[in-house]
Amino acid sequence: MKTLLGLLLAALCLPAIARDCVVVVMHGKWGGPKSPYLRVLAEKVQRVCDVELREMPWSRNRNYDETYEAALAKLSDSVRSYKEKGYKKIFLGGQSFGANAAIAYQATFGDIDGVIALAPGHSPYEMYQMGMNRSLIETAKKHAAEGRPEVLLEFTDLNQGERKTFSIRADVFYSYFRPDGLGNMALSASRFKKSVPFMWVIGTMDPLYPGGSAYAYDKAPSNPLSKYVVVPANHATTPEVASDQVLDWITRVRDI
Numbered sequence: 001m002k003t004l005l006g007l008l009l010a011a012l013c014l015p016a017i018a019r020d021c022v023v024v025v026m027h028g029k030w031g032g033p034k035s036p037y038l039r040v041l042a043e044k045v046q047r048v049c050d051v052e053l054r055e056m057p058w059s060r061n062r063n064y065d066e067t068y069e070a071a072l073a074k075l076s077d078s079v080r081s082y083k084e085k086g087y088k089k090i091f092l093g094g095q096s097f098g099a100n101a102a103i104a105y106q107a108t109f110g111d112i113d114g115v116i117a118l119a120p121g122h123s124p125y126e127m128y129q130m131g132m133n134r135s136l137i138e139t140a141k142k143h144a145a146e147g148r149p150e151v152l153l154e155f156t157d158l159n160q161g162e163r164k165t166f167s168i169r170a171d172v173f174y175s176y177f178r179p180d181g182l183g184n185m186a187l188s189a190s191r192f193k194k195s196v197p198f199m200w201v202i203g204t205m206d207p208l209y210p211g212g213s214a215y216a217y218d219k220a221p222s223n224p225l226s227k228y229v230v231v232p233a234n235h236a237t238t239p240e241v242a243s244d245q246v247l248d249w250i251t252r253v254r255d256i
Helices: 002-013 036-045 068-085 097-108 124-129 134-145 170-177 185-190 243-254
Strands: 021-026 050-054 089-096 114-120 152-159 162-169 198-203 227-231
Touching: 021 036, 021 068, 021 097, 021 243, 036 050, 036 243, 050 068, 068 089, 068 097, 068 170, 089 097, 089 243, 097 114, 097 185, 114 243, 124 170, 134 152, 134 170, 152 170, 162 170, 198 243, 227 243
Parallel strands: 021 050, 021 089, 089 114, 114 198, 198 227
Antiparallel strands: 152 162
16 A cells, blocks of 8 residues: 555656657658658757657648648647646747748647747749649639539649649648648738747748748747748758757747
């Protein structure tokens, strides 16, 4: 009896979590949670916070198997779970499309403590302006309005100059590729539910670099801990090159 009581008391004294902060990191388009571009960053961040490398619907394995809204709703469930476990600070970040999702999440739910956008990517507005899949946007919208969201559409996706053809549901296509939807980072940044520390990291060889902070970063609510960072890197290598700066920023935000 004493032994059992002792074990119970010892269990109650154990911390519920390893650290008091967690960083959910999302990969880029056609990538995956084991992306080599995120490995160094994750290893460094683990020094100060727990890390979840999360697979998203745009991975090489999933090929857009659910809507953007559904993916963000599942993220919200995870955020709620982390809070219930006792995490005091929850950061959401990612590379390329993963950065896009972190921004879209804050615009949709707004219940995290920091947004980390590394080499932000996926630009449906620009794709629409280029004429890519423009007619399909209206087709997808029509199918959804008529109660036929399950109709499959074949479209061409764009990722850093590389093109790839997919066949996905009309509602899924519309959720990711409508020019004024969740994928529009400028709109999402302007719609943050509340001001939170926002880190935007861009490489000098990234296609979005010429747009500067005005592209989307400046549109988010101002915050004294927000930071716009430029590093000598391309779209793929930005997370690794900026890993020390990201670690320092997370540590600072965590401790405030």
